[in-house]
Amino acid sequence: MAETVLMRNFERPDSHTLAAYRAAGGYAAWEKAKTMEPTAIVDEVKKSNLRGLGGAGFPTGMKWSFIPKTHTGPVYLVVNADEGEPGTFKDRYLLERDP
Structure with a gap:
C-alpha cells in the first residue's frame, strides 16, 4: 500500500x-x-510523480523543467490555491488541514 502523503494530517485538530x-x-x-x-x-x-490538482493532473516536475536553463535571476514558487470550479473548495480544504 502506498504511503499517504498529501492528506496524512487531515484528522489532527491542530493541523x-x-x-x-x-x-x-x-x-x-x-x-x-x-x-x-x-x-x-x-x-x-x-x-x-507529484501532479497538480487541476483537471489535467499535470506533472509538477515537468512543469518546473520548463524554466529556462539559462535564467540567472531568482526563481519564485507561487502556490495557486484558486478555486476555479465554483463550490468545490478542494484547495481551501487542503490548505486548511495540511498546509
Whole structure:
C-alpha cells in the first residue's frame, strides 16, 4: 500500500497551526531543497510523480523543467490555491488541514 502523503494530517485538530506543521516534519523538504542544485530539485520532483490538482493532473516536475536553463535571476514558487470550479473548495480544504 502506498504511503499517504498529501492528506496524512487531515484528522489532527491542530493541523493548521505552524507548531503542528513543524512537529509533523514541516519544512524538512525545504531545508533539504536549499542544499540542492535547481536541476536536482526538479529531478526529485519528477521522480516523485507529484501532479497538480487541476483537471489535467499535470506533472509538477515537468512543469518546473520548463524554466529556462539559462535564467540567472531568482526563481519564485507561487502556490495557486484558486478555486476555479465554483463550490468545490478542494484547495481551501487542503490548505486548511495540511498546509
